[in-house]
């Protein structure tokens with residue numbers, strides 16, 4: 295065995311070290327340093343003014359709401375809010391940044407040292423947050439459909455962003471996605487961000503490195519930029535871990551660089567080698583005074599925080615006696631959680647409600663039926679008006695037509711048949727049609743009961759009351 299092969303054997307096992315930086319656009323109506331609108335999808339450059347265009351001689355004025363939104367986030371993620379924080383200029387030249395610098399925070403961020411708890415495969419894990427700071431967004435270069443030129447849309451310049459930076463506590467792509475989903479969920483509950491990855495209002499960069507298991511020191515990291523779906527984030531991280539393993543296994547060395555995820559090819563590609571912090575020549579922003587945050591203000595914000603996903607989950611388990619799994623699924627989306635609670639206030643069967651929501655409504659963009667309609671249908675099942683099987687049809691019809699369950703049942707003649715005589719006639723039809731099976735049943739093959747039940751349900755188009763069917767079948771089979 296060559297020396298190379300020995301080394302290969304020894305270093306086969308690597309561990310990934312991942313830290314995430316999330317840029318979350320805050321749901322304010324106006325920009326961070328001026329009164330321009332932040333709404334998405336408007337005509338290019340229609341939402342700009344001398345301040346966000348970075349004209350000489352203008353002065354930025356900080357939007358108080360932006361600070362409040364970041365404070366809400368900081369408190370919800372157990373961060374410490376700095377009583378004094380300050381803006382800095384991050385200097386770099388880019389076409390979509392006319393000022394030549396971005397106003398951000400550097401050595402005195404708004405908040406630090408928080409954490410978010412995640413669960414992967416039933417195992418709880420704490421991911422620490424390094425910091426939360428405020429900054430302004432840059433503009434956007436437009437190339438599509440334009441020949442021999444680049445246009446610039448500056449509607450986004452000055453849109454308020456929160457950068458939420460995690461410690462490198464994440465060890466796999468699954469943990470990364472669990473963390474991001476949890477964070478997004480919290481931001482949406484707080485109403486500080488709309489959680490929209492496609493429109494770029496929740497963007498993530500991942501710093502990924504690997505090291506031999508047992509080694510303390512971090513490996514060289516690469517940065518994956520701006521990936522716009524949870525699925526791609528997971529794939530990009532997995533690919534990057536594999537790529538780095540291959541490079542090291544072949545005796546190569548990882549270069550610190552920024553890489554992009556190529557959606558088409560399913561690989562990461564090098565974009566540029568990484569600037570280090572001093573390349574940006576950060577210095578305190580002279581046009582903005584430092585932000586002082588008094589403890590009274592923090593307390594005031596604390597009082598306005600809503601019930602957050604973890605607390606809601608615990609309460610659902612306790613108040614509604616539903617399994618922890620249901621509670622965690624139902625609270626992963628604020629809209630679903632509220633919907634469930636409204637249903638549960640209308641009807642006393644939370645587990646049945648949870649089943650229907652988790653089975654059919656979870657992935658709906660807008661829930662198409664009202665809580666009263668859903669619980670109305672469950673009540674019809676419980677009262678024996680429709681069978682569970684027919685309920686599926688009624689439910690689909692309800693989604694399609696938005697009519698109440700009872701109306702659909704009446705219009706389509708789907709009432710459950712519980713009348714003895716009617717069911718007996720179905721039973722007799724089935725028994726007469728299958729004399730051999732009846733003979734076998736009577737000589738001890740009792741498993742055939744299921745077959746008879748199935749046949750009766752079939753000829754009754756699923757409308758026969760299954761309890762009655764069983765009862766009457768047994769009666770006929772035992773006393774011919």
Ligand SMILES: [Zn+2]
Pocket residue numbers: 325328329330341342343344345346347452
């Ligand atoms: Zn403006």
